[in-house]
Every structure is written in structure tokens, then in C-alpha cells.
Amino acid sequence: MGGSELSFGTRALEEEEHMMGPQSDLRTDGVRDVGVSLLSECVILGNSELLALRSEGDVIIGGLFPVHYLVPNSQNTYNSKPQNRPCNGFDDRAFRWMMTMIFALEEINRNPALLPGVTLGYHIMDSCDHIHTSLRALLSLLTHMPSDLFQVRGLVELVKFFGWNWVGTVGTLDDYSRYGIQAFSNQFIQLGGCLAYHLTIPQSPTLGEIGAMADTLQSSNAKVVVVFASEVQLQELFSEFHLLLQGTLGFSFPGVYIPGLREFLLKVRPKAEPGFEFHNMLWEEVFDCRLQFTADPSNINANDFERVIEQYDQHGSKLNTKSRSSTLKTYVGGRMAFKFSAQENTTGSPERPVCTGSEDLSNLQSSYTELSKLLSNLKMVNFTNQFGEKVHFDENGEPVPLYDIINRQKDSNGKIRFVKVGSYHGSVPVDQQLQLNQSKIVWTGGLSQVPVSRCSDPCSPGSRQARRPGEPQCCFDCLPCAEGEISNQTDSTECTKCPEYYWSDKRKVECVAGVDDFLSVYDTMGVILITLALLGVVMTAVITTVFHHFRATPIVRANNSEISFLLLVSLKLCFLCSLPFIGKPSTWTCRLRQAAFGVSFVLCLSCLLVKTIVVLLAFRSTGPGSGAMKLFGPAQQRTLILCTTAPQVCLCAGWLSAAPPYPFRNPTYQASTGKIVVECREPWPAGFYLVLGYIGLLASLCLLLAFLGRKLPDTFNEAKLITFSMIIFCAVWLSFIPAHVSSPGKFTVAVEIFAILASSFGLLLCIFVPKCFIILVRPENNVKKRMIKSPG
Known part of the structure; x- marks a missing residue:
């Protein structure tokens, strides 16, 4: 793309992982071979319905995770009840997020001093990273970590900070991308920016469609691309530009090391029992095998099993517990459930809002009332967690947005890593929300200079912008100011006429007092x-x-x-x-x-x-x-x-x-x-x-x-x-x-x-x-x- 820079706004950008999606091959041949030979007797679990993990408790916490990322196309005749078909493409990162939530809830339950007399349960379902599946999975689970509008606002501030007023946008067909790009475009245009193009990635793009989008990216003079999509949706398009992904910027949820999470994740074992379907899928993904539980796993040689576990521990990079972003927000979300439950108990409202398909209209109205009460209680939440972060909600029930701005870089070994280069905090004054350390940013090609993305070069002082007919407002020519007019700022849209008896200097940037001219005796x-x-x-x-x-x-x-x-x-x-x-x-x-x-x-x-x-x-x-x-x-x-x-x-x-x-x-x-x-x-x-x-x-x-x-x-x-x-x-x-x-x-x-x-x-x-x-x-x-x- 001739040095083009790509700026990303995605749902999750992991500091420790590659951007090319869950299909990146991070396993070694040795691990793959051992996994196949040792676990070949496990049985395949049937899956005709959406999978769910459930644990009972006094308060049920709902969870919706994209454990799979591929949804099969269904041919519905509308003459009979649609059949749920299993999703494909296991995402071990989403599995880690799910397990982190379980870990947080179990950690609260184990400590009687945190929530005495109240047990937290969970009901976790697979969204398959698809809006229809998500709604079908659990319509009543309505959870928000901050609204996408905060992320949009942060992206606009980021683009404004670097002076980019000519950008392209890339999105998908889902609501996250559609409304995110719409909100970004509106705010961006209000600030004087212009969109060079917009590309929509089809659900199943063909090679021709990918090539056409790649040609658009390469031929455009816009050096910045703003993306609203998940990594999985982008991997086919950006596989064409893998070298250019270095230098991208993105928003990620801040995170810290979570004590005990590593040990908890390393206890994950495959079992033929119900409720362990996701565990089994993880092992199949890590060891590239199909589990068949034809024999009792307890008969496996202990030494062989320990050897597999050791290699699983060493090579299970996908279970890295020093993660930021979604892993931490899942953990913090679970901890917040404890705070809410504690306040609920002190206010004497132990009932929890539950909505099932069998309830009548009156019960639905009651549930709506309880949900409203939940929102009111959320607005009262205000505490500092064990990581020193202040947690509270705004008037709309949204948590205060706090993002890390991360930069995709290559280390000395040629591996991709994500480096924190700034932050965005939505609750501080506007002029302090965006904090960037530009010296840490490495742009495409290893450059340290901020790329320029403009349709037209800036008009220097002494000139003005002249719009090009039929083109966006960011595309213009620069015309010098007329005699007696000045412009003392870059990219002035018009020249200012000097006051009477004042005149523009040679550079047309300053009005100077006119010199009296007459036929002098000294001439x-x-x-x-x-x-x-x-x-x-x-x-x-x-x-x-x-x-x-x-x-x-x-x-x-x-x-x-x-x-x-x-x-x-x-x-x-x-x-x-x-x-x-x-x-x-x-x-x-x-x-x-x-x-x-x-x-x-x-x-x-x-x-x-x-x-x-x-x-x-x-x-x-x-x-x-x-x-x-x-x-x-x-x-x-x-x-x-x-x-x-x-x-x-x-x-x-x-x-x-x-x-x-x-x-x-x-x-x-x-x-x-x-x-x-x-x-x-x-x-x-x-x-x-x-x-x-x-x-x-x-x-x-x-x-x-x-x-x-x-x-x-x-x-x-x-x-x-x-x-x-x-x-x-x-x-x-x-x-x-x-x-x-x-x-x-x-x-x-x-x-x-x-x-x-x-x-x-x-x-x-x-x-x-x-x-x-x-x-x-x-x-x-x-x-x-x-x-x-x-x-x-």
C-alpha cells in the first residue's frame, strides 16, 4: 500500500497474541503428535443445541462468549421449527475469558468474608460471534463492559490528535460495525474530516471481492484505515497486507496480572461428562485431535499424562494469564457482580430478575421492573477494586470508559507484540482524556514519524482553501490571498481583509500599517x-x-x-x-x-x-x-x-x-x-x-x-x-x-x-x-x- 498506515478499532486487541485470529498455528509438532497418540480413545460429544455452562447460586451471573466464530448457514423453510446447528471454529481465547469469569466467581464464593450467606452462580452460553445466535442463546442476558460509543469517541479523538482528516473505513455487515462506523463518520465529519471510502467485508468473501477491496486500499491516497470488526472477520482481507499491519493502533481494556488464574486454567481437563464440552473443545484445539472417550481416562499412564500436561503447560500460549483487555474485563466483571450482590443484600432486595419464555405478560412486566431496579442499583455502585481502579457507572448505566492504546510492533526476534503507548479515560476533562507517548509508537516500516493522511496538502499561511467541485471538503486547492487580505493560520478556509489604511505584507500573513505616499520634496x-x-x-x-x-x-x-x-x-x-x-x-x-x-x-x-x-x-x-x-x-x-x-x-x-x-x-x-x-x-x-x-x-x-x-x-x-x-x-x-x-x-x-x-x-x-x-x-x-x- 505504499507505506499506508492502518488504525484499528476492534472489540478486543490482545497484547500477547497475534492479530491473525484464532487459526494462528502456535503449537509445535511435538505437542501435536503427542496429543493425537495419547488421546485417540476419547469419544466425540454430540452437539445439536447451543452449549452452556451453568452453576446454581443465590445470584446468577449471565455470560455470553464467542467460544466459536463460525456459524453454519441455515436453510429455513419456515414450515417447521428451525434446527440449531453446531457452530465451528473454536476460539481458545474466548474460552479463556469464560474460564476467567468462572474463576472470579469461584474466588468470591470461596471467601466467606466477601459475600456472607450469598452464593454466586453463573449461566454461560456460546454466542458464536453472531448476533442472531447471541439473541437466540440468551435474550435476557444484556451485558455492556463500556458502550461502543465510548470507543468511537476515543477513535475520533485519536484521529484528531494525529491530524488525520482523510481516512478510509472498513467494516462488516453486523450491527457493531454498521453503527460504529456510522457514529464515527458523523463525529469525524463534524470535526472537519472526510471519508475517502468505505469497504464492507461480506460474510463469506470470495477471492475476487478480497482482491477488489485490496485494490481500493492500495489505490487510495488515504494513509489511515479505521476498522470496526473482529480479527476473524479481517483475517482474509488483511492477509494481503500482513507486512503493513505493523504500526497499527487499537483500543484495549487495561489489565494486570490476576493471581491464581494461571493455576486455575491449567486444571482444565477433558471429561466425557456433561458440562465439560468446552473443556474438550479446548484440548481438541490445542492438540489438533478429535476426542473419543472409549476408555476410562483414569487408566492412562500417569507418567504419560503428566508429560502431556507438562507440554500443555509449556506450549499452551493461548492460556497466557498475563493478558490484558478482555481477560481482565471478564475478571473485573465477575468481581463487580459481588459488589452489586452485596449492595442488593443490604437494601433488602434478594430477588434476582429472571425472564423465561414461559412467563406470562404480568411476570414479564415484573421482570422489567426488577431490571429497572437493577439499573438504579448499578448507578449507585462506586468502589475501588484490588487493582486500584475506580469502578462506577454513568447515568445510562454504562461503566466509565478506560482503554489502553496499544501499538502492534515487531520485537528483535521478529515476533509481533503489543506495546501500550497511551490511554483513553472518558471520565476526566476533555483535554486530558487522550494521553499518548508518541516516542513509543512504531509506524509501518519501523518509522517513528507520524504518517500524514490528507486528501490535499495543508494550505500555508498567506493562502486559502478553494474547494474542488464535486469532491469532499478535505480535497481542495490552495490559492494565495488577494492583495490587502491575509491568512495567518494553516488551512484557512478564507482570507481576512485588512482594516482600512492597513495592508498585507509580502507573505500575506500580517496586516501592516500603510505608509503615507505623496509627492515629497525629497523625491x-x-x-x-x-x-x-x-x-x-x-x-x-x-x-x-x-x-x-x-x-x-x-x-x-x-x-x-x-x-x-x-x-x-x-x-x-x-x-x-x-x-x-x-x-x-x-x-x-x-x-x-x-x-x-x-x-x-x-x-x-x-x-x-x-x-x-x-x-x-x-x-x-x-x-x-x-x-x-x-x-x-x-x-x-x-x-x-x-x-x-x-x-x-x-x-x-x-x-x-x-x-x-x-x-x-x-x-x-x-x-x-x-x-x-x-x-x-x-x-x-x-x-x-x-x-x-x-x-x-x-x-x-x-x-x-x-x-x-x-x-x-x-x-x-x-x-x-x-x-x-x-x-x-x-x-x-x-x-x-x-x-x-x-x-x-x-x-x-x-x-x-x-x-x-x-x-x-x-x-x-x-x-x-x-x-x-x-x-x-x-x-x-x-x-x-x-x-x-x-x-x-
Whole structure:
């Protein structure tokens, strides 16, 4: 099975015996030969009814033991009373359990101090390890050592302890297996486990059925198998996996050495008398013979008989009295009968409940009442036996579950032995019920590492389970958590979203506080933009100085030098208004930046509009003193600048008063950067677009008027320069809109700063640099006659 591990839950797992069932050949040839030759004259006892051992007493203790394990198939016609056919397959271990019960009862009877005046008897029958036979054998004998539900609970805890969530189950057709697996499956699934498969062993499996089940076990990726069945029912299937049985775990009843039991068992002798049928069967099993009592056994040579007894003592390993589990529980059960009988006598209820088939309905009701009284008395039992174990019953009349967890191992001689590796006690707190010493466990192949049995490998922290459609919940794929989500546990079913302003680390296992991200003055981009803005301010200041120094020259005086100086001031403001965009946004910078930008550019465009109108009117008039120029003199020019700038001022004032921008930590961009962008949020986005739209309106009007005057007959036609500057200005701001919308985080601010600087440099360079070139490099052209080109 490729290293598969098998975990067993069976009715009895014996520490000192092999798991392959009662047919294991533990006898030597010498013993077999002696047994056949010496006992060949014994007679065979007939057996047409179920066998029973009975001893009378004041209190009768019932016993039901699987002395045989094979029940013949009966062909019932239902036309006549079914005939009871003898069972086959003698189980010497069950015989030992039966004899241990008898030993315990006789031990009590021999001691007058234990139960004075009361004699214990017994009525023991063969169940043949079959439910129908058991019910037919003695319906009134209802005994429970703990309920199978305790064993189920212990198995679930064991599987949970080792982290196995993907197991297979194997059972049989009887109620023990059916209900045991059903209870195990329900509890196991509630804990998140899944069943890989379930195999049911037929009553008489064929080689083909065994092979099919073996193929299922081998092909499954489940490394753990939970079994609810007896060893006899499993031996044919697991004979295919004998090597893999090493390392199995199972539950066994704890036990100790029982003084006197060995001597009692070694007194078992075959006899032809009634009541010794089981004794005879034991000898037939041990010595592999058929007893025929044709002669008086007392005539057997004493020396020969002693020699047989000696070999029987030496090789009777099946009568090992240092057993645990069922042998001890049978003995303790017998001792408990004494305690119950003692309490019964002290309460004045010497009657014992008896139910036979001849009783009428009233007697049956009386017997039921007595059984109820028995259950009540059982709940009162509470004592410590001679082995130091506390014995009492729960509310349902069940004894408190106490199991040893044993591990099937091979010793140095290659023999199988069972080693106690832990215990399960059902009456202690839940977290203390299962106790395991993992260092003692030897798994399949002699390994010490706990095997892993999962349908899918565990999902590591930082990922989550993704169920596979149509498969059990234990079968899944592992998907990494999305950005901004974490899982800090193994096998998380979902990822947890980080709180606002927190972000997942690279491994997606921890939420870390987001780092504020903005266009800092220390960023490379911030440094470059600040440098460009200051460069523009310096260039504007230099040009202003040059113009002021040469303010009396024709090129400076042309088109109203006052407007030129005002234009230079507005350009300085345009360069400076880009600086509040750099750095961490605050309340005052958020309010200042857009208002300063809107007013500065409107003032600049208003000056250009006035200069363009002056150029057009100058060349449309017949002379300097014409009426057109008088109508649009310096006062009118100032008024136009004021009138075109005032709407923008009012718009910005209303905008900042009603819905001013404010600093905001925007986590939207964390998915790509893992940082929190600090930006100025616009409660009224329309305000920004109205400001920008008004600037665009003035720029379009300037461009149109300048384009109309581009061919005027002038040596230095300023309309051409304004046209070029407006083309640059409009191109920059038209490209700004899509770039502004698509840029993430702090790059939105960078795009706006770039548009401000680019358009400002365009105006400065196109309008004033050519004039400075003439003033500084070509002063001969800076004369009045050179400034006016004669028409024609």
C-alpha cells in the first residue's frame, strides 16, 4: 500500500497474541503428535443445541462468549421449527475469558468474608460471534463492559490528535460495525474530516471481492484505515497486507496480572461428562485431535499424562494469564457482580430478575421492573477494586470508559507484540482524556514519524482553501490571498481583509500599517519639479529686469509696457503656484493650490487677450491717434483685465467657501503600491473643471484673435508669438485631461504640475525670449523705424 498506515478499532486487541485470529498455528509438532497418540480413545460429544455452562447460586451471573466464530448457514423453510446447528471454529481465547469469569466467581464464593450467606452462580452460553445466535442463546442476558460509543469517541479523538482528516473505513455487515462506523463518520465529519471510502467485508468473501477491496486500499491516497470488526472477520482481507499491519493502533481494556488464574486454567481437563464440552473443545484445539472417550481416562499412564500436561503447560500460549483487555474485563466483571450482590443484600432486595419464555405478560412486566431496579442499583455502585481502579457507572448505566492504546510492533526476534503507548479515560476533562507517548509508537516500516493522511496538502499561511467541485471538503486547492487580505493560520478556509489604511505584507500573513505616499520634496520627481518651477521664476525675474532696464526702447514700449510687466508678474505667479502641489497635503495647501492656479492663469491669459486686441486694433486704425485706439486705451485695457479675471476670482472664492478641498488618505491605490496616497479630495469636482474650463475659454479666444493677426505687416509681429504660445498652451492642457484622469496616486499631482510648468514656460519663451534676443543681441533692430514695416 505504499507505506499506508492502518488504525484499528476492534472489540478486543490482545497484547500477547497475534492479530491473525484464532487459526494462528502456535503449537509445535511435538505437542501435536503427542496429543493425537495419547488421546485417540476419547469419544466425540454430540452437539445439536447451543452449549452452556451453568452453576446454581443465590445470584446468577449471565455470560455470553464467542467460544466459536463460525456459524453454519441455515436453510429455513419456515414450515417447521428451525434446527440449531453446531457452530465451528473454536476460539481458545474466548474460552479463556469464560474460564476467567468462572474463576472470579469461584474466588468470591470461596471467601466467606466477601459475600456472607450469598452464593454466586453463573449461566454461560456460546454466542458464536453472531448476533442472531447471541439473541437466540440468551435474550435476557444484556451485558455492556463500556458502550461502543465510548470507543468511537476515543477513535475520533485519536484521529484528531494525529491530524488525520482523510481516512478510509472498513467494516462488516453486523450491527457493531454498521453503527460504529456510522457514529464515527458523523463525529469525524463534524470535526472537519472526510471519508475517502468505505469497504464492507461480506460474510463469506470470495477471492475476487478480497482482491477488489485490496485494490481500493492500495489505490487510495488515504494513509489511515479505521476498522470496526473482529480479527476473524479481517483475517482474509488483511492477509494481503500482513507486512503493513505493523504500526497499527487499537483500543484495549487495561489489565494486570490476576493471581491464581494461571493455576486455575491449567486444571482444565477433558471429561466425557456433561458440562465439560468446552473443556474438550479446548484440548481438541490445542492438540489438533478429535476426542473419543472409549476408555476410562483414569487408566492412562500417569507418567504419560503428566508429560502431556507438562507440554500443555509449556506450549499452551493461548492460556497466557498475563493478558490484558478482555481477560481482565471478564475478571473485573465477575468481581463487580459481588459488589452489586452485596449492595442488593443490604437494601433488602434478594430477588434476582429472571425472564423465561414461559412467563406470562404480568411476570414479564415484573421482570422489567426488577431490571429497572437493577439499573438504579448499578448507578449507585462506586468502589475501588484490588487493582486500584475506580469502578462506577454513568447515568445510562454504562461503566466509565478506560482503554489502553496499544501499538502492534515487531520485537528483535521478529515476533509481533503489543506495546501500550497511551490511554483513553472518558471520565476526566476533555483535554486530558487522550494521553499518548508518541516516542513509543512504531509506524509501518519501523518509522517513528507520524504518517500524514490528507486528501490535499495543508494550505500555508498567506493562502486559502478553494474547494474542488464535486469532491469532499478535505480535497481542495490552495490559492494565495488577494492583495490587502491575509491568512495567518494553516488551512484557512478564507482570507481576512485588512482594516482600512492597513495592508498585507509580502507573505500575506500580517496586516501592516500603510505608509503615507505623496509627492515629497525629497523625491527625485519632486526635486526636479521644484527646480523647474524656481528656474521659471528666476528666468521671469531676469526678463523683468531686462525689460525694466530697457523700458524706454521701442520694443518694450510697444503694445503698452504696463501690460507686459503685468504679464511677467502673472507668469511668476504661475510658476510659484506649482509649489503648493509638492509636499504632504494640508488644509491650507489643498485650498491654496487650485485657487492660486486658477487666478494666476486667468490673469496671464487676460493680459495676453488685451495685448492681442491692441495689436489687432493698432493695425486696423489709420494712425496712432485714431478713434479705435482712443476707445481701447490703458484704462479700458485695465478694465478688461479686471473684468476677465473677476469671474475666476468669484468662482474660486465660492468654491472654497462652499466645498473646499481637504486632505484625504486614499487607500484605493494600495492594490498596486501598498501605500496610502495622501491627496486633496474634491467634494465638488465640478468646481475644478469650471476653473479649468474658464481658463480654456480665455485661451481659445486668445488663440483665435492672435491667429487672425498673425499676417499683419510688422517687423516684429507680437500676434505671431502669442499664436505660438497659445498653441503650446492649448496642446498642453488638452493632453493634461486624459493624463490627469489615468494617472494613479501622486502622479496625478505630478501631471498637473507638469502642465502648469509647461504652459508657463511656453508663454515665457514664446513671447519674451525673442524680445530679449533683440534687446540684448540685436540692439540695432530696437528702433522705431525697424519696428514698423511699411505696407506694400
